[in-house]
Amino acid sequence: MDYNQEHFLGSEINLVQASTGKRFANYIIDTICYYVLVFILGMILGLVFPQYFDFVETSSGGELLDRIVWILIYGALMGLLEGVLKGKTPGKYITGTIAVNEDGSTISMSTAFKRGFIRMIPFCAFSALGSPCYPWQDKWTNTYVIDQKTSVLRQDV
Incomplete structure (x- = not known):
């Protein structure tokens, strides 16, 4: 499918993919926000449940398990943000980009969680290298991250 020009219900859409630089900025901003x-x-949890930090210090779950849990939390949080904010994350707000389906429509909550x-x-970040930037979370969910200022989006009816 040609993602740059498509006719949809008689109206033309033009999806211009976000640059690799903007995608990298999204990643940095979203990681900092995370x-x-x-x-x-953690501070709120520590104030409400001070015994939580005693548990964390004495637990022997291992560093690998800790990393896996934090990666799962990151994926869930990014999916939740993109779903609730209809294709946006803090980084996308700042850079003027948005995740959309291939036809220019708004992504669903399930698509956001998949992304x-x-x-x-592991190594998904490396799949974003290249120009145009088309990482696995876009490729496997049939979505694009586009520049909102230069794209003409589908008008949902």
């Missing part, structure tokens, strides 16, 4: 949110939630959980796959 760590800030986790820090804030979030695909991000958890």
